[in-house]
Amino acid sequence: MKQRIHPLLVAFAVLVFFFLLGPLVIILGSAVSDTSYLTFPPQGLTLRWFSNIFEISAFVRTMKTSFLLAVGGTALSMAIGIPAAYALARFRFQLPAFLGNIYVLPILIPEIVLGFSLMKTVAIGADVPIMLALLLGHALIVLPYCVRVVGASLNSFDFSIEEAAVSLGCPRWKAFFTVVLPNVRAGIIAGFILAFITSLNDVSVSIFLTGPGVSTLPIQLLAHMEQFFDPTIASVSVLLMGVTVAVMAIVERTLGLTFLTK
Amino acid sequence: MTVSLSLDNVTAHYGSTKVLEDLSLHVGEGELVSLLGSSGCGKTTTLRLVAGFLEPTSGSIKLGERDLTRLPAHARNIGLVFQTYALFPHLTVRDNVAFGLKQRGVGAADRRKRADDMIERVGLGHLADRHPANLSGGQRQRVALARALVIEPPLLMFDEPLSNLDAKLRVDMRVEIRRLQQANGTTALYVTHDQEEAFSISDRVAIMNAGKIMQLDTPEVLYSRPANAFVADFVGFENMIPMRAISEAGDAVRAEMAGGATIDLPKEKFTVPAQDFILATRPEGLLVAAEGQGVPTKLGLRTYLGRAYQYQCDTPAGEIKANGPLSQPFESGSSAVLVPQPEQCCLLPTEAA
Ligand SMILES: Nc1ncnc2c1ncn2[C@@H]1O[C@H](COP(=O)(O)OP(=O)(O)OP(=O)(O)O)[C@@H](O)[C@H]1O
Ligand SMILES: [Mg+2]
Numbered sequence: 001m002k003q004r005i006h007p008l009l010v011a012f013a014v015l016v017f018f019f020l021l022g023p024l025v026i027i028l029g030s031a032v033s034d035t036s037y038l039t040f041p042p043q044g045l046t047l048r049w050f051s052n053i054f055e056i057s058a059f060v061r062t063m064k065t066s067f068l069l070a071v072g073g074t075a076l077s078m079a080i081g082i083p084a085a086y087a088l089a090r091f092r093f094q095l096p097a098f099l100g101n102i103y104v105l106p107i108l109i110p111e112i113v114l115g116f117s118l119m120k121t122v123a124i125g126a127d128v129p130i131m132l133a134l135l136l137g138h139a140l141i142v143l144p145y146c147v148r149v150v151g152a153s154l155n156s157f158d159f160s161i162e163e164a165a166v167s168l169g170c171p172r173w174k175a176f177f178t179v180v181l182p183n184v185r186a187g188i189i190a191g192f193i194l195a196f197i198t199s200l201n202d203v204s205v206s207i208f209l210t211g212p213g214v215s216t217l218p219i220q221l222l223a224h225m226e227q228f229f230d231p232t233i234a235s236v237s238v239l240l241m242g243v244t245v246a247v248m249a250i251v252e253r254t255l256g257l258t259f260l261t262k
Numbered sequence: 263m264t265v266s267l268s269l270d271n272v273t274a275h276y277g278s279t280k281v282l283e284d285l286s287l288h289v290g291e292g293e294l295v296s297l298l299g300s301s302g303c304g305k306t307t308t309l310r311l312v313a314g315f316l317e318p319t320s321g322s323i324k325l326g327e328r329d330l331t332r333l334p335a336h337a338r339n340i341g342l343v344f345q346t347y348a349l350f351p352h353l354t355v356r357d358n359v360a361f362g363l364k365q366r367g368v369g370a371a372d373r374r375k376r377a378d379d380m381i382e383r384v385g386l387g388h389l390a391d392r393h394p395a396n397l398s399g400g401q402r403q404r405v406a407l408a409r410a411l412v413i414e415p416p417l418l419m420f421d422e423p424l425s426n427l428d429a430k431l432r433v434d435m436r437v438e439i440r441r442l443q444q445a446n447g448t449t450a451l452y453v454t455h456d457q458e459e460a461f462s463i464s465d466r467v468a469i470m471n472a473g474k475i476m477q478l479d480t481p482e483v484l485y486s487r488p489a490n491a492f493v494a495d496f497v498g499f500e501n502m503i504p505m506r507a508i509s510e511a512g513d514a515v516r517a518e519m520a521g522g523a524t525i526d527l528p529k530e531k532f533t534v535p536a537q538d539f540i541l542a543t544r545p546e547g548l549l550v551a552a553e554g555q556g557v558p559t560k561l562g563l564r565t566y567l568g569r570a571y572q573y574q575c576d577t578p579a580g581e582i583k584a585n586g587p588l589s590q591p592f593e594s595g596s597s598a599v600l601v602p603q604p605e606q607c608c609l610l611p612t613e614a615a
Binding site: 094158161164168169170171172175179182183 | 277313314315334335336337338339340341342344346348349350351352361362365366409410413
């Protein structure tokens, strides 16, 4: 029996798709337009705006900074988040429930507020170098992803497996690395990717922490847009999207995207 | 190498809740002792103490000459088999079994050989390269067993290892466990809440209640001569008749029960433990007869059991179940006496309230 789908439902779905994908198509179109201003539909076809990115030293510099921050911030956050998630899962019956929620706070606090308070305390108050302040800020905003996603894996982990390893002569700390970590690998990869993308795209927290000579790619993009309105902006956006899609594709290949939504 | 396990006056708490109280237990060399008891009585806690996952509040634990009490868990060298099997999901059957050898620094080639030998012994030779997710429950249990045995531990411990298997497999596996344990002469502590399982494979069984051992003895003794009302009830002594010794009548003790009926218990067959005591029997321990030295009763509902008739009896001491011979059926409503059969009765001290 064929299932009948209401035409209005189809129309609605199509509309949503346009709404979601339309801007992406426009950006992609603008990025290859052979004009010196942003326009859509593209006039002519060129890749020179992509090579232009690499000729503007500010873009190259901030791109490096952004990647460094995304990798470093996420790594730092994982270094804090994995042990925290482990403790929360292992001792979930002994620890008070609110402890787990503390790690979600960075998502709940408006990013502007978070950025401002970080600027006041870390950058100005403690007079931390800009790069380090950025690193700490990024580690903080991605912490919820690390703790929650790794935590979800750990919650379904049977801790008697760890005890089995210990009973077989494996010290506790070693069992954590040889038995626990390999079995929550999927959660760690997924958490890492979510955190990486979040960090790479962050503006609101970074904008408070950047300073003379140090900026991130999304912020440089804003700065560039204020002066020039050429397709370079679109091509950088396409590049960022490309990285995100590539990362997603890797997740999809290795774990399946459903992992991120569960 | 066979050693014995001793727990001496061990008390354990979870937080501020006392879970085990002053528990002492000795498992002899090569002996298999089961801990049997209802849910929450502290069986798993006892294993966790010996394994080193929980520290006793007081008391000591010794394995042979070695004092385990403060030794870290990984240094205790005890083979553990878990209820959930707890296999390493990311490792093959072979690597699961070889894990303990690897921790002991056994070289790769030797490790592989010993693991394969053990996998062969538990009958899984053809599955050595599989991951646990692709095994049946019974096969997983065998891997868990092989993993615990391959390190040749002086002590093996099992926590309800068969409770996730179906009935037929349970019987096969418990025989297998017993066979392997005896072949290696390994001392073993086995936890279960299945009485048949405990009685069938153990040298001795400890019946536990609320963090204490009520009686520790061979299955035969527990089954026929329980030491107290709790154990009697646990092993199926359905009738508990409170009594009081009132006088000596020749070579018998005369005892009175609720309602004033008296019965004479011959001294050569019954040992009365105290003035107040309990006559505990299974239904077959009270013989329904037309007359004799026994508990007077009015017979109620009669049911046919194949080897005997069973009667619901209305006695002055309350409702009781007793069996009568097939050769002499009694009608419901008739009067009779219930004659205690010495070899199937116990006289127990009244519980201190
Ligand atoms: N981690 C824990 N924290 C607090 N109390 C616990 C903990 N584990 C067990 N208990 C309590 O200790 C008591 C004994 O538990 P234990 O697990 O030893 O019982 P058990 O005899 O193994 O029962 P079962 O047959 O259900 O496995 C129970 O009352 C239980 O509620
Ligand atoms: Mg238990």
